[in-house]
Amino acid sequence: MPFIPSLQSIYPHYWVRFPRKVFKTVFPFNHPRLMYFYFARNGIYHLGEYLKNKGMGRMLFPAYNHGNEIRALLAAGVELEYYKILSDTNIDFDDLEKKIRQTGIKVLYFIHYVGMPQNPEKIAELKKKYNLILIEDNALGLFSGFRDQPLGSFGDVSIFCFYKTLPIPNGGGLCINNPELNFTVAVKAPQLVSTLSRTAGLVFTWMDLKFDGFGRKLQKIKSSFGNIADKMEVERVPVLDSQFDVSRADWGMSRISYYLIDRVSVEEICERRRKNYQFMHEHIPEKFHLFSELPEQAVPWFFPVKVKNREVVFRELTSRGVDCARFWRHSHPDIPAERFPEVRELRDLILELPIHQDLDEKQLSFISEQFNQLAK
């Protein structure tokens, strides 16, 4: 049986490639004020602390979100006021402007969902009109752009989650675009066991892709080592979860991630992700699409489908070897969820199908065929 992982894996030849000057030539890595963390949420926490100490401890925040950003901000003592996101994931600008006027809050946090740009021009208008500080969350859209400008360069500060798009064990970034927000964080090396465990997982995933199922046998061996580590109380920190632990807020990005980032082919990644997304767009009926088109210069994280029988489709696809996920299905308890029915619907219906750079047409055909058989 095939196994199609939800994230890109580490190919053996990446380790022996020559460096590609990614840190010198590609945004945001070439930005002079980019700070690297183990997780993006670590940077969000430090940003929250900084703003709070500057007397800006209240923030307008979208009701549709992952949840770990909220945990990081609440841990920093920031208060959040939530605004509406529409069922196509666009900001409800009427609701947002009303909230800006009612609350007088000067910090606006916004998210580019799945790597598709929000409307930066409209957001810039609001910034000008109300003198706002913009926090641009581009965790899901590394390398995406809008009108020849990269996402993550519009806000006063922007946020990136590198391990979502790149074959690396950990890594996120906080980019200070507005030099008036002048702060730095002294990070420390992350725990080695977590980095090695995650790196091994990504190597085994490659084996799974290439030699159906072999990587999973190795994963089982890795899990047995994991059980021994558990007994010895050696903790491993996962990625892709929705928790936040303040005791790890100062963890930086691992050396392995620095090494691998400089060996990826950015152009190839962007091209493959766009091509794979387009394939799914053409092979899955329109009634399941969340987005009507792939915007120019967007580099999507996955292919989102809106599906009424999501639980059945999720269970069946998983059992057929497709590593899919029920996107952001839980609402953080701080959000008054009853005020946001459109967001509830997104949380209940969206399923993420993989389209990352490791997948080819054969695997994408398998995913779309299986999905089309199951979805109602």
Ligand SMILES: Cc1ncc(COP(=O)(O)O)c(C=O)c1O
């Ligand atoms: C929108 C958004 N912002 C921030 C984050 C935090 O990223 P990280 O997992 O690197 O902390 C995530 C993902 O978890 C996210 O989806």
